[in-house]
Amino acid sequence: xxxxQERVVIIGSGNWGxxxxxxxxxxxxxxxxxxxxxxxxxxxxxxxxxxxxxIINTQHENVKYLPGYKLPKNIVAVPDIxxxxxxxxxxxxxxxxxxxxNLCKQMKSAISSHCRGISLIKGIDFxxxxxxxxxxxxxxxxxxxxxxxxxANIANEIAAEKFCETTIGYENLExxxxxxxxxxxxxxxxxxxKDVAGVQVCGALKNVIALGxxxxxxxxxxxxxKSALMRIGLxxxxxxxxxxxxxxKVETFMESCGVADLITTCYGGRNRKCxxxxxxxxxxxNVLEEELxxxxxxQGTxxxxxxxxxxxxxxxxxxxxxxxxxxxxxFEGLPVERIVLDI
Numbered sequence: 001x002x003x004x005q006e007r008v009v010i011i012g013s014g015n016w017g018x019x020x021x022x023x024x025x026x027x028x029x030x031x032x033x034x035x036x037x038x039x040x041x042x043x044x045x046x047x048x049x050x051x052x053x054x055i056i057n058t059q060h061e062n063v064k065y066l067p068g069y070k071l072p073k074n075i076v077a078v079p080d081i082x083x084x085x086x087x088x089x090x091x092x093x094x095x096x097x098x099x100x101x102n103l104c105k106q107m108k109s110a111i112s113s114h115c116r117g118i119s120l121i122k123g124i125d126f127x128x129x130x131x132x133x134x135x136x137x138x139x140x141x142x143x144x145x146x147x148x149x150x151x152a153n154i155a156n157e158i159a160a161e162k163f164c165e166t167t168i169g170y171e172n173l174e175x176x177x178x179x180x181x182x183x184x185x186x187x188x189x190x191x192x193x194k195d196v197a198g199v200q201v202c203g204a205l206k207n208v209i210a211l212g213x214x215x216x217x218x219x220x221x222x223x224x225x226k227s228a229l230m231r232i233g234l235x236x237x238x239x240x241x242x243x244x245x246x247x248x249k250v251e252t253f254m255e256s257c258g259v260a261d262l263i264t265t266c267y268g269g270r271n272r273k274c275x276x277x278x279x280x281x282x283x284x285x286n287v288l289e290e291e292l293x294x295x296x297x298x299q300g301t302x303x304x305x306x307x308x309x310x311x312x313x314x315x316x317x318x319x320x321x322x323x324x325x326x327x328x329x330x331f332e333g334l335p336v337e338r339i340v341l342d343i
Contacts, residue, residue: 001028001251004036004265005032005033005034005035005092006033006035006089006178007034007035007087007088007089007090007112008024008028008035008038008089008090008091008092008182009038009039009040009041009085009090009093009238010024010038010039010041010063010075010086010092010145011039011041011081011083011084011085011089011091011093011094011095011103011107011294012027012038012040012041012093012094012095013043013056013065013077013108014060014065014094014095014154014295014296014321015050015065015066015155015156015296016070016094016120017040017065017094017095017120017154018062018065018066018069018159018168019069019156019158019159020092020120020155020158020183021038021040021071021072021075021158022069022071022072022158022183023158023183023188023299024038024075024092024182024183024297025038025073025074025075025181026072026076026185026298027181027183027185028072028182028200029186030180030339031131032242033155033178033203034090034179034182037074037075037076038072038074038075038076039076039078039079039084039085039088040056040076040077040078040084041078041079041084041085041103042074042077042078042079042197043244045062045080047063047079050280051079052064052077053077053078053079056071056075056077057076057077060072060073060075061249063172064187064294064295065066065295066156066159067156067280069159069160073108073326075128075192077279077331079194081103081106081107082107082109082110083110084107084108084113085107085111086110087110087111087112088110088111088112088115089110089112089114089115089160089218090115090117090118090179091107091115091117091118092117092118092120092143092195092333093117093118093119093120093121093134094119094121095121096121096297097121097123097124097125097137100121100134100138100141100188100300101137101139102139104138104142106139106140107139107143108142110145111142114177115142115144115238116145116146116147116175116317117135117138117146117147118144118146118147118148118149118179118182119134119135119138119146119148119149119170119200120149121134121145121146121203122203122204122299123203123204123207123209123299123303124167124200124204124303125137125199125306126199126307126309126310127304130244130310130313130314131201131306131310132242133148133196133197134148134200135147135148137198137259137337142175142231144267145172145175146196147168147169147170147171147175147176147179147196147228148168148199148200148203149166149167149168149179149183149190149199149254149258150166150167150169150176150199150200150202150203150257150261151164151165151167151191151256151257151260151261152164152166152256152260152261152263152264152265153165153167153256153261154262154264154268154269154313155177158188158238161187162187163188163189163255164187164188164189164258164314165188165189165190165191165192165246165256166183166188166189166191166192166205166257167190167192167199167252167255167256167257168180168183168191168192168193168195168199169193169194169196169198169200169252169257170192170194171195171196171198172192173194176194177221180192189247190313191255192255193249193251193252193255193257194249195247195248195252196239196343197241197245197247198245198248198249198253198257198258198286199252199255199257200260201237201240201241201244201245201248202237202241202252202253202257202258202262202304203257204260204299205236205237205240205293205303206233206261206262206265206266206299206306207265207269207299207303208264208271208300208303208307208323208326209229209230209233209234209235209236209237209262209265209266209322209326210265210266210269210271210272210275210299210300211272211275211301211304211326211330212229212233212275212322212325212326212339213229213230213265213266213275214224214271214272214273214274214275214276214277214278214279215268215271215273215275215276215278215279215315215326215329215336215339216229216339216340217275217276218275218276218277218278218279218280218336219279219337219339220337221340222285225298225340228340229322229339229340229343230263230266232261232322232343233262233322233323234253234258234259234262236322236323237253237258237262238250238253238330239267239320239341240307240320241253241320243316243319258316263339264273270292270293270296271298271299271301272288273286273292274292274293274298274300275300275330276302277292279332279336285298285330301330301331304323304326304327304330305327305330306328307320307323308323308324308327311323320340321342321343325338325341325342325343326339328342330334331343
């Protein structure tokens with residue numbers, strides 16, 4: 001193996017991380033640019049008395065988060081984060097965003113000085129100043145260049161090799177091309193846009209709009225109403241992105257990370273499903289997350305709350321009536337029928 005080869009490490013092994021590992025594991029073996037072995041950091045769990053890492057490394061399947069799909073044999077599950085990332089030149093981040101800072105602090109001394117990364121995390125963080133991109137958090141901790149990947153990418157459909165598209169947002173074109181080589185496949189078509197912020201804002205806010213789609217479905221309002229709410233939501237997504245990131249490109253919202261992901265999420269995602277159940281069952285968000293998501297996290301409710309608090313602080317609630325209404329139905333007991341009236 002040449003020392004010039006890229007050493008790829010995947011940080012995370014959930015549903016999406018495992019599906020992504022199938023693409024990455026296959027693509028690294030097609031190119032002399034990459035080492036064949038790809039470490040995948042796995043948060044250790046015990047299933048029926050056996051460690052999840054041992055199951056993955058012997059059965060080559062993540063039986064908890066992506067059952068029924070084999071992982072390439074060159075994907076190696078590693079439970080220790082420092083061991084997993086040793087010498088890494090390419091980091092693929094696909095963990096819930098609340099774990100990012102702590103993981104970065106642990107891995108900082110172990111990665112290559114020439115490392116760069118890509119975030120597959122669909123979310124943004126917030127602090128007292130406002131929205132905070134996941135790529136910026138990683139850059140602040142590791143001081144590495146970052147790309148972002150997002151799109152209409154339901155993990156099980158990708159694992160089943162059903163055709164879809166995705167979008168890579170890049171700052172440096174060469175980094176973007178490297179990441180495309182890592183992910184692009186006949187059934188997983190990668191598009192480019194020089195807009196790291198726009199790709200991530202789309203990936204976060206579509207989860208909020210999907211809550212509204214779920215409320216609409218609970219009321220059985222039909223496709224015309226749902227489509228109208230999605231269009232209104234897309235406009236507010238764009239307005240929010242422009243308000244907080246002036247360099248965001250309008251065309252980003254026409255990419256897979258924008259309109260396509262919004263459509264997919266509003267018809268088939270976990271946020272839509274839980275929002276419909278929230279209205280029909282009257283159960284709490286925490287209970288629904290536990291009952292319906294098999295260990296996955298519900299991102300839309302957290303983001304809805306963060307967006308609302310940010311807009312309130314900035315005296316901008318009136319500019320975003322749809323997202324404000326979604327928040328108030330989700331957390332303040334506003335009647336769900338207001339979903340089509342307060343826009």
